[in-house]
Amino acid sequence: MIPVFLLGCWILLYFNLDSAVNILIDNILILSPGSHFTEALRFFLFEVPKILLLLVLIIFVVGIIRSFFTAERTRRALEGKSLFTGNVLASLLGVVTPFCSCSAVPLFLGFVESGIPLGVTFSFLIAAPMINEVAVILLFGLFGWKVTAIYVGTGLVIAITAGWVIGKFKLEKHIESWVFEIKASHVEAGDEKIRFSDRIRSGYLAVQEIVGKVWIYVVIGIAVGAAAHGYIPENFMASLMGKSTWYSVPLSILIGIPLYSNAAGIIPIVSVLIEKGVPLGTALAFMMAVIGLSLPEMIILRKVLKMRLIFVFLGVVAGGIVIVGYIFNLFLGQV
Amino acid sequence: MTRKLFKIFLDMEIKILGPGCSKCNSLDKITREVVEKNDINATIVKVDDIMEIMKYGVMSTPALVVDEKVVVKGRIPSKEEILQLLTK
Numbered sequence: 001m002i003p004v005f006l007l008g009c010w011i012l013l014y015f016n017l018d019s020a021v022n023i024l025i026d027n028i029l030i031l032s033p034g035s036h037f038t039e040a041l042r043f044f045l046f047e048v049p050k051i052l053l054l055l056v057l058i059i060f061v062v063g064i065i066r067s068f069f070t071a072e073r074t075r076r077a078l079e080g081k082s083l084f085t086g087n088v089l090a091s092l093l094g095v096v097t098p099f100c101s102c103s104a105v106p107l108f109l110g111f112v113e114s115g116i117p118l119g120v121t122f123s124f125l126i127a128a129p130m131i132n133e134v135a136v137i138l139l140f141g142l143f144g145w146k147v148t149a150i151y152v153g154t155g156l157v158i159a160i161t162a163g164w165v166i167g168k169f170k171l172e173k174h175i176e177s178w179v180f181e182i183k184a185s186h187v188e189a190g191d192e193k194i195r196f197s198d199r200i201r202s203g204y205l206a207v208q209e210i211v212g213k214v215w216i217y218v219v220i221g222i223a224v225g226a227a228a229h230g231y232i233p234e235n236f237m238a239s240l241m242g243k244s245t246w247y248s249v250p251l252s253i254l255i256g257i258p259l260y261s262n263a264a265g266i267i268p269i270v271s272v273l274i275e276k277g278v279p280l281g282t283a284l285a286f287m288m289a290v291i292g293l294s295l296p297e298m299i300i301l302r303k304v305l306k307m308r309l310i311f312v313f314l315g316v317v318a319g320g321i322v323i324v325g326y327i328f329n330l331f332l333g334q335v
Numbered sequence: 336m337t338r339k340l341f342k343i344f345l346d347m348e349i350k351i352l353g354p355g356c357s358k359c360n361s362l363d364k365i366t367r368e369v370v371e372k373n374d375i376n377a378t379i380v381k382v383d384d385i386m387e388i389m390k391y392g393v394m395s396t397p398a399l400v401v402d403e404k405v406v407v408k409g410r411i412p413s414k415e416e417i418l419q420l421l422t423k
Contacts, residue, residue: 071394071409096410102356103396105385160393182389200409303385 003200007057014053021046030251040230047222047268051141053209055134055218062133065207066098067199071107074124077118083167086120092161094127094150101129101297108304109179118175119167121243126317127159130292134214135263140272150328151284155292165316174309214264221268228272248282249325253318256289267292280330288321347421352388352408353397357384362397364410366370369417377421 021042025031031038060300074093078086099107104125111121131152142258259266266287274283305313353359358408363381370377383387391413395409400421408422 001399075394098395100358101358102354102358103394103409105354106396107387108384109389110392113389178386182386201413205411 002142009080010053010057014262015054016217017046018049024320036230038235040226044222044226044228047142047226048219051138051222051268052211052215053237054141055214056135058137059133059210060203060207062198063203065204067194067202069093071097071099071110074275075110075114077246078120078124079114081116081120083117083119084164086117087123087160087163087167089157090120090123090126090163092158094124094324095131095156097124098111098294099128100109101300103301104297108301109182109183112175112179112183117167118172119163119165121163122166122313123159123163125171126162126212126292127156130159130288131155131299132291134210135267135287135291138218138263139266142267143274147280147284150280151287152217154284154324155288158317158324162316162320166312171309171312173279174306174312176304179304210233213261217262217265218285220266221265225268225272226270229275232276249281249285249322249329252282252286252325253289253321257269257293257314257318258295259290263287279329280327281330284328285321285325288324289318292321293317344373348402349377349379349421350400351381352391352393352400353381353383354385354388356358356396357371358411359397362399365411365414366399366417367423369414373422375419375421400404 022043025038025042027034031041056266077093078090081089108125111124118225131211136148136152139151259332270278270283270287274280293314298314301313302310340403342421343373349366349370351359351363353362359381366381369375370379388396388398389397391405393405397411398408399406399412399417401420412420
C-alpha cells in the first residue's frame with residue numbers, strides 16, 4: 001500500500017515540477033524573466049528535484065531487479081561460453097549485476113578461477129562500472145533518451161569488443177601467478193532464499209545507499225552547470241574543444257582517466273559543455289573515460305594483474321572510446 | 336554431533352570478509368553492535384586478506400561468516416536479520 005501511495009506522490013510531483021518552479025520564480029519571487037540570474041536559478045530549481053526524483057524511483061526499481069542477479073548466478077551463466085557469446089553475455093550481465101569497484105578483485109578471482117576466459121571477464125569489468133544506473137538516469141534526465149541510448153549502446157559495443165580483443169591477445173600469463181594457486185572453496189554457499197518483501201526492502205536500501213551518497217554531487221554538479229549555463233558565453237568551448245581540433249577526443253580521455261568523479265557530478269557539467277559548443281563525440285568520450293576508466297579501480301586490479309596487462313586493458317578501452325568519439329563527431333556533431 | 340556438543344562450550348566465531356571498503360566497515364560495525372547489545376558469546380574477526388576471502392568462495396563483499404559458513408554476501412543485512420542469523 002505504501003509504495004503505491006508514494007508512487008502517486010512521485011507522479012504528482014514530477015509532472016507538476018515545471019509549473020511549480022515557474023510560479024515560484026515569476027509570481028512569488030517576481031524575478032525579472034530573461035536575466036542571467038533568473039534563468040540560472042530556474043534551471044537549478046527545476047533540474048535538481050527532477051534528477052533526484054528520477055534517481056529515487058529508478059534506483060528503487062533497479063534495487064529490486066538487482067536482487068535477482070548475484071555474482072554467483074552471473075558466473076554460472078558465463079561458465080563454458082565461447083569467446084564471442086561470452087563477451088556479449090558478460091557485458092549485458094555487467095549492466096545488471098550489482099557491482100562496486102571494491103569487489104572487483106574477488107569477482108575477478110572468482111571468474112578466472114572457474115575457468116571463464118580473461119577476455120570475457122574483462123567485458124564484465126568494463127561494462128559494469130561504465131553503464132551504471134546513476135549515469136543512465138542523469139543522461140536521461142539531462143540529455144533525453146537518444147543520447148542515453150547512444151551512451152549505453154556504444155558502451156556495450158566497447159565492452160564486448162575490448163573484451164574480445166583482450167581475449168584474442170592471450171594474456172593469461174600476465175595475471176599474477178598467485179591467482180592460480182588459490183584454492184577457492186567450491187562448496188557454493190548456495191543462493192540465499194529471498195522473499196519478495198526482502199526484495200522490496202533491497203529497493204529501499206539501494207535508494208538509501210546510492211541516493212544518500214550521490215545527491216550532494218547532483219546538487220553541486222547542477223549548480224556549477226546552472227552558473228555556466230547563464231554566464232559562460234555561447235560557443236565559448238567550441239574554440240577549445242570544438243570539432244575542428246582533432247586532438248580534442250584523445251585529450252578529453254587523457255583528462256578523464258585520472259579524474260575520479262562519479263557520474264552524478266560529471267554529467268551535469270558535461271551537459272553544459274555540450275551546450276557551449278563541445279561536440280557530442282568529445283563529450284561522450286570524456287564521460288566514458290571518467291566513469292568507465294577510473295584510477296582507483298586500476299590500482300585495485302593491480303593486485304591481480306601485472307602492469308603490462310593493466311596497460312593493455314587501459315589502452316584497448318581508451319582506444320575504443322577514441323573511435324566512438326571520432327565517429328560521433330564526424331556523423332552527429334551537435335545534438 | 337561432537338561439533339554440536341563443542342558449540343555449547345565454544346564461542347561462536349564470526350568473520351567479516353571484505354577488503355576494506357566502506358560497506359565492509361559498516362557491516363563490521365553493526366555486527367559488533369548486535370553482538371554487544373544481545374550479549375552473544377562470539378569472537379568477531381575482520382578478514383581483509385584477499386586470499387583468505389577467496390577460500391570462502393565469496394565473489395561479492397562484504398560477507399558474513401558464522402562458524403565457517405557464509406550466511407550473507409554482497410550486501411549489508413539489517414540488524415534484525417543479523418540477530419536472527421546469530422541466534423538460530
